[in-house]
Amino acid sequence: MFRYRPEVAWVYLFKLLPYLKVTLFYMAGALAIGIVFGAGLAMMKLGKNRPLRYFAVGYTAVMRSLPPIILIFLIYHGVPLLARRLWQVNISGLDTVYFVILALGLSSVATLSEIMKSAYLSVSGGQYEAAVSNGFTPFQAFRRIMFPQALRVSIPNLGNALVILMKEGSLGYTVGLIDIMGRANLLNSTAYGNDIYEIFFTLAAIYWLASVLIDRSFRFLENKLSLERRIRLKEAGLIAANPQGGITREP
Amino acid sequence: MLELSGVGKSFGKNEILRDVNLKVAAGDVIAILGPSGSGKTTLLRCINFLEIADQGTMVLEDRTIQLPRAKKSEVAFVRQKTSFVFQNYNLFNNKTALENVTEGLIYGRKIPAKTAKEIGRKALEKVGMADRSDFYPSQLSGGQQQRVGIARAIAGNPDVILFDEPTSALDPELIGEVLSIMKKLAQEGTTMIVVTHEMSFAQSVATKAIFMDGGVILEEGEPHEFFVRPRHERTKQFLRSILYEMEYTI
Numbered sequence: 188m189f190r191y192r193p194e195v196a197w198v199y200l201f202k203l204l205p206y207l208k209v210t211l212f213y214m215a216g217a218l219a220i221g222i223v224f225g226a227g228l229a230m231m232k233l234g235k236n237r238p239l240r241y242f243a244v245g246y247t248a249v250m251r252s253l254p255p256i257i258l259i260f261l262i263y264h265g266v267p268l269l270a271r272r273l274w275q276v277n278i279s280g281l282d283t284v285y286f287v288i289l290a291l292g293l294s295s296v297a298t299l300s301e302i303m304k305s306a307y308l309s310v311s312g313g314q315y316e317a318a319v320s321n322g323f324t325p326f327q328a329f330r331r332i333m334f335p336q337a338l339r340v341s342i343p344n345l346g347n348a349l350v351i352l353m354k355e356g357s358l359g360y361t362v363g364l365i366d367i368m369g370r371a372n373l374l375n376s377t378a379y380g381n382d383i384y385e386i387f388f389t390l391a392a393i394y395w396l397a398s399v400l401i402d403r404s405f406r407f408l409e410n411k412l413s414l415e416r417r418i419r420l421k422e423a424g425l426i427a428a429n430p431q432g433g434i435t436r437e438p
Numbered sequence: 439m440l441e442l443s444g445v446g447k448s449f450g451k452n453e454i455l456r457d458v459n460l461k462v463a464a465g466d467v468i469a470i471l472g473p474s475g476s477g478k479t480t481l482l483r484c485i486n487f488l489e490i491a492d493q494g495t496m497v498l499e500d501r502t503i504q505l506p507r508a509k510k511s512e513v514a515f516v517r518q519k520t521s522f523v524f525q526n527y528n529l530f531n532n533k534t535a536l537e538n539v540t541e542g543l544i545y546g547r548k549i550p551a552k553t554a555k556e557i558g559r560k561a562l563e564k565v566g567m568a569d570r571s572d573f574y575p576s577q578l579s580g581g582q583q584q585r586v587g588i589a590r591a592i593a594g595n596p597d598v599i600l601f602d603e604p605t606s607a608l609d610p611e612l613i614g615e616v617l618s619i620m621k622k623l624a625q626e627g628t629t630m631i632v633v634t635h636e637m638s639f640a641q642s643v644a645t646k647a648i649f650m651d652g653g654v655i656l657e658e659g660e661p662h663e664f665f666v667r668p669r670h671e672r673t674k675q676f677l678r679s680i681l682y683e684m685e686y687t688i
Contacts, residue, residue: 313528316488320522321590322514322546331541332530414532414574421534421572 189384196385202374203390207397209366213288213356218349220292225299232304243300250297255290255355262290263362284366287359291352298348306341307333339412346405350398357394367393439464439629440485440520440598445494445505447480447653454480455491456653462598462631467624469640469661470633472650473676478633479525481650482600485631486522487513499597518547521591525603527583529575535562535586536571539593547594561589565619581612588619592628599623601632637680641665649673 231243250258263286267279310333318328360369371390375383410416440462447455455477462468470478483489484505485496491505498519503512529538539558543549549557562568565585575583584604591599601620605613617639624630624643634640640647640661647664649657649672657670668674 310531311526311528313524313526314530317522317524317528317530317590318542320486320488320517321542322517322594323542327545331545332532335532414576418574418577 191384191388195382196389199371199374199382199386199389200393203367203370203386203393206365206367206370207393209284209364210353210356210368210397213284213291213359213364213366214349214353216285216288217291217295217352217356220288221295221299221348221352224292224296225303228296228300229303229307232300233307247297247301250294253294255294256358256361258294259287259290259358259362262286262293283359283362283364286362287356287364291356294355295348295352298351299345302341302344302348303337306337306344309340310336335412339409339414342405342409342412346401349401349405353397353401354394439499441497442481442485443495443497445481445484445491447477447484447489447491447493454653455484458494458650458653458655460648460655462629464597464629465627466629466631466646467644468631468646468648469644470631470648470650471635471637471640471676476650477653478650479602482522482602482631482633485516485598486520486600487516488522518594519597521594521596521599523584523587523591523599523601523604525606527575527580527587527607529583529586529590531575534572534574535567535578535589538575538586539590542590543593557593558589561593562586564592564622565589566615579612580608581615584608584616585619588616588623592623598629598631601630601634603633603635605634605636635680637665637677649676651676 228243228246231239232247234240263283266286266289267277267281270276270278314332314336315328318332319325323331356364356366357368359366360372363369365373367390371386375386378386440460442458442460445455445458445460446453458477458481460468460481470481472478480489484491484494487508490508494505496503496505496516498516501512501515503516508516529535530541533541536555536558539561540551540554543554543557544551559568559571562571565588567582567585567589570578570582570586575586578586584607588599588604604620605616608616613636617636620630620632620639621643632639632644642661644661647659647661648655649664649668649670651672657664657668657673659669664673665677668677
């Protein structure tokens with residue numbers, strides 16, 4: 188029989204919310220790993236060095252086909268074993284969240300490198316040539332011309348990747364991570380399954396709200412960086428300076 | 439002023455340039471003609487190190503540079519002394535027309551931003567784009583974009599400007615505005631190497647015409663001679679096909 192008591196759900200909301208920071212923490216950690224090493228991997232994919240390129244493409248292919256839960260299990264159980272064998276250190280006492288971050292990070296490296304690569308390729312290569320021909324160093328050409336345009340292109344995909352990261356991380360409860368998912372699971376056991384709808388609908392609502400927030404903020408960022416916005420601002424400035432004149436757009 | 443000798447370039451097994459020699463004196467306007475795939479663009483790109491030649495040397499001002507083994511400083515030197523106008527304009531899409539001109543001055547030539555802006559405005563004025571200096575490339579027509587491209591090329595006051603089919607991507611009615619600017623530059627004594635399919639431009643503006651085919655320079659000469667009395671059979675054939683096409687379109 189379906190029974191849903193809003194007042195009970197309300198209580199659970201406040202029991203779950205504090206654990207959102209664990210969720211946010213693994214998202215931030217995995218994203219950081221993904222951005223740093225993903226940029227490296229993207230460079231390998233775009234570069235001329237063949238072994239590095241093959242490595243990067245191979246890594247991405249393997250990661251893309253790997254269910255995140257396998258990665259989480261492998262890292263959580265495998266890394267402490269490896270650490271003991273190789274360096275005789277015991278890291279099994281380390282907080283579970285770090286293992287989850289490593290696992291999610293490893294897979295987001297692949298995802299983010301793909302996003303960065305395609306964003307870079309979306310900016311026409313001729314602009315890079317024009318920049319170096321104008322005396323830019325390759326780094327300056329990247330920094331001033333290619334990167335700002337690629338960043339703008341990549342933002343919607345980055346938002347999507349972050350939402351996926353958030354959801355994949357919920358699997359961390361299988362290795363004992365107490366994030367909002369893990370907490371909900373505990374609460375459910377404590378209530379002997381009597382409050383299942385109140386708990387899990389509330390949990391779903393939190394995830395939903397978080398993904399909406401991520402989506403909105405990335406859209407805001409995209410708009411903030413967009414060329415259209417800069418053109419509008421510039422036009423507004425011009426029009427203010429010259430009230431009668433206005434500005435004519437070329438086709 | 440600029441002298442190329444023995445320039446060779448292959449892409450894999452494809453030989454694009456073979457032992458190309460070219461002498462450019464100050465004030466020269468050299469039109470490079472030839473069918474597509476003849477290596478004209480590659481030659482131009484090798485001069486600017488957008489492509490690295492396999493063989494050949496370049497003498498520019500007082501420096502002799504081995505093209506396949508150019509040092510970074512030599513590449514930078516050549517890029518200061520030459521500039522490139524691209525077929526597809528290749529303007530920086532995230533920069534305004536003025537910034538497109540000034541960025542290279544500021545970052546490539548270390549000119550202070552304020553001075554660069556002045557130079558940039560003058561360059562835009564020269565190509566008739568002063569009133570569009572705050573526009574982004576996406577707000578400009580192809581012809582206007584190419585004019586900004588030319589402004590960017592002249593701003594650094596290079597010895598030689600390299601034009602790579604500057605009107606090939608333009609709508610027919612926009613070609614004129616770009617050609618007239620190039621003509622003006624030529625009349626002012628700007629040294630230019632122009633890869634082009636615009637025969638009338640080559641005939642009326644160039645001081646020297648070069649015909650390339652199969653990666654070699656087949657014929658070169660004073661434009662009038664070149665167009666009226668081509669020596670090489672292949673040149674005749676090429677001119678015939680081009681001129682026929684011109685008559686045909688009229």
